[in-house]
Amino acid sequence: MSFQPNPGDEVVINDIAYTIGQHPAAPGLAYAQAGRQGIVYQLIPRNGSLHGAKALKVFFPKFRIPAMVYQSEHMEPYSELPGLQVCKRDVLTPERNGALIGEHPDLLYAVLMPWVQGLTWFDVISDQKELTAEESLKLARALAGTGSAMEQRGLAHCDLSAPNVMIPFFSEVENLGGSAVELVDVEQMYSSKMDRPDALLAGSPGYAAHRTVHSGLWSSYADRFAGAVIIAEMLSWSDPMIVEKAWGESYFDQHEMQTVSERYYAMRDSLNKRWGSKMADLFVRAWESHDLSSCPTFGEWYVALAALDANQVPAIPTVTEEDAADQSHLPNDQETTVAGSISGTLSSNGGSDQNSEASTPPPGQEAVVQRLFLQARALEEEGKPEAALEVYRSLHHFIPNNSAMQIEVAAAIKELDERMNPKDDEGQPVRLPFYRSKKFMISSAVLIVLLAGSVPTVKILADQAEVKQQEQQEAVRLAEIKAAEDAEAAKAAALKQQEEEKKQQEAAAAKLAADEKKKQEEAEKQLAEAKKKEEERKALQAKYDKQAKYEAYLAKQEQQKKEAERKAQQEKYDKQAKYEAYLVWKKEQDALAAKQEAARKAAAEAQRKQEAAQKAALKKKRAQNVVTLIAHYNKAYNAQIGKKTDNALSYARDFKNLYNTDAAYFKGVGKVAARMSAINKFLSNSDYKLPNL
Numbered sequence: 001m002s003f004q005p006n007p008g009d010e011v012v013i014n015d016i017a018y019t020i021g022q023h024p025a026a027p028g029l030a031y032a033q034a035g036r037q038g039i040v041y042q043l044i045p046r047n048g049s050l051h052g053a054k055a056l057k058v059f060f061p062k063f064r065i066p067a068m069v070y071q072s073e074h075m076e077p078y079s080e081l082p083g084l085q086v087c088k089r090d091v092l093t094p095e096r097n098g099a100l101i102g103e104h105p106d107l108l109y110a111v112l113m114p115w116v117q118g119l120t121w122f123d124v125i126s127d128q129k130e131l132t133a134e135e136s137l138k139l140a141r142a143l144a145g146t147g148s149a150m151e152q153r154g155l156a157h158c159d160l161s162a163p164n165v166m167i168p169f170f171s172e173v174e175n176l177g178g179s180a181v182e183l184v185d186v187e188q189m190y191s192s193k194m195d196r197p198d199a200l201l202a203g204s205p206g207y208a209a210h211r212t213v214h215s216g217l218w219s220s221y222a223d224r225f226a227g228a229v230i231i232a233e234m235l236s237w238s239d240p241m242i243v244e245k246a247w248g249e250s251y252f253d254q255h256e257m258q259t260v261s262e263r264y265y266a267m268r269d270s271l272n273k274r275w276g277s278k279m280a281d282l283f284v285r286a287w288e289s290h291d292l293s294s295c296p297t298f299g300e301w302y303v304a305l306a307a308l309d310a311n312q313v314p315a316i317p318t319v320t321e322e323d324a325a326d327q328s329h330l331p332n333d334q335e336t337t338v339a340g341s342i343s344g345t346l347s348s349n350g351g352s353d354q355n356s357e358a359s360t361p362p363p364g365q366e367a368v369v370q371r372l373f374l375q376a377r378a379l380e381e382e383g384k385p386e387a388a389l390e391v392y393r394s395l396h397h398f399i400p401n402n403s404a405m406q407i408e409v410a411a412a413i414k415e416l417d418e419r420m421n422p423k424d425d426e427g428q429p430v431r432l433p434f435y436r437s438k439k440f441m442i443s444s445a446v447l448i449v450l451l452a453g454s455v456p457t458v459k460i461l462a463d464q465a466e467v468k469q470q471e472q473q474e475a476v477r478l479a480e481i482k483a484a485e486d487a488e489a490a491k492a493a494a495l496k497q498q499e500e501e502k503k504q505q506e507a508a509a510a511k512l513a514a515d516e517k518k519k520q521e522e523a524e525k526q527l528a529e530a531k532k533k534e535e536e537r538k539a540l541q542a543k544y545d546k547q548a549k550y551e552a553y554l555a556k557q558e559q560q561k562k563e564a565e566r567k568a569q570q571e572k573y574d575k576q577a578k579y580e581a582y583l584v585w586k587k588e589q590d591a592l593a594a595k596q597e598a599a600r601k602a603a604a605e606a607q608r609k610q611e612a613a614q615k616a617a618l619k620k621k622r623a624q625n626v627v628t629l630i631a632h633y634n635k636a637y638n639a640q641i642g643k644k645t646d647n648a649l650s651y652a653r654d655f656k657n658l659y660n661t662d663a664a665y666f667k668g669v670g671k672v673a674a675r676m677s678a679i680n681k682f683l684s685n686s687d688y689k690l691p692n693l
Contacts, residue, residue, distance in 0.1 A: 095576075146181060156189065208254060
């Protein structure tokens, strides 16, 4: 029958009895976590100690591989490394666990290993759990230390991602001497001493490896890129701006990997401002690397992290964040105004005018440039050419001259300007206001001269009024004739200027068309190269497929040979099983003798070490009592859910009695005080429903 256990079911593995744990968030369901290769169940020893809990990984049929036994034997020495305790594995085989596998065939080649308490890094990101600077640095150092220790031994996890990174120190159960970070799902681990797995994984979205990797990962460099992304996430997760920008289940969207995006600039700038240029440089090296071996080693990360001090991390700048937040909530028209103001600020600070050569924008401004460009494109697509033109003009002030973006922005400005200001009236001169016309100005001048000259000769003009009036009319007529001639000349000059401008525009259009043609030719060339590379890739893939078929044929031949030898090997396996049982018995006897000898020596030295032993025993007892209290509470809760009130009251009294032995200490540990309050209410009123804590 298939293995579908319920909470409290008993499983005996290697003569040790375990019970299936209950999911803390779903009473009545087994504590199980599904992964890509199988399902992991929590097994609790019969004494109820969570410190001795085990994880039983039941693989899906595709991943039930006999070679898992050989692989686990080679992994066990690595369990001494920090962060790799799950490498201490025991594989269920037909020879040693035949009865259990016969009852539950799904347990064939299942793996028993330590249960790691706590959250995954996936949980931290999904819940947007902001860290302190000390927590960020501690996690990053722990992961870098684990990765460095693995690299020094030629190891690689090969599926490093947020779901496979556990954070034990976020657990309610005290982590006694363990690493701050633990890696799980190590079945794909690379080592020169281990065989290549039949099925390789290609990584998780948001961490999926390098642009040069087109299939599964299995090499000593496999963890470098994903490790760099996770370390950068851990360092940046004490910055609320980065937490807020996260895509969802990872900081980066899979489509953004190794591309220039707003999230990339934000993380790079955050690392640079808060942790120094060394951290930012290591992240940029990994992001821009051309292959996995070019990414920084974990040793480089560890050395750089060891020099950091969380107490010296600068405060997060609030003004820039508020401005960015205000701008992101403005309507499109207001965003245009903000863009214009940013442009004016940058122009005034830089001290350059529109015709001077623009300098390369500093790293902090690249995100602004990208944001304005995308905003202008969006406004243009929404049918708002005036707003788009204003943003393009603002952007034009602070991008490098002769760059690809500068050429594209200039072309966009010209196109929008021509669309909004059509030149249908090119042949008509611009009409000036009457008070600025030459005719009005000449007539006014003549009248002023005549009036000025008439002041000393008023009497003469009075006598000759008729003559002067005729002369004045003649002068006005002549002035009108001259003004008309000047207007005609101005019109001709304007027409000539317009013709010259038209020729210049035609020349610019021709140049733009030539540039466009050149771009098109380059695009066609790149397309041809891409097509050639795709053909080469298909040819190489065909070669790999052929090789795979040949290897499958060889494997089949080898399997047939092994089947012929199986019967002869069965007797050898039986003898080996008996010998192993003897070794287990002998080991237990030796352990018992050693324990008795240690007890004798401890009794002899008890007086000298009494004080130190009492302190250590008290600390250990308190830690164990916390676990026991949680177990009593869970039993009382489960009994109440199962409507076994007497059992629930018994467990509640056990909880209270144990709590009262050291109430002052338990009051400040986790949610133990809250559990005590609930127990008291339940003991005073059996109808009170215990909360799920």
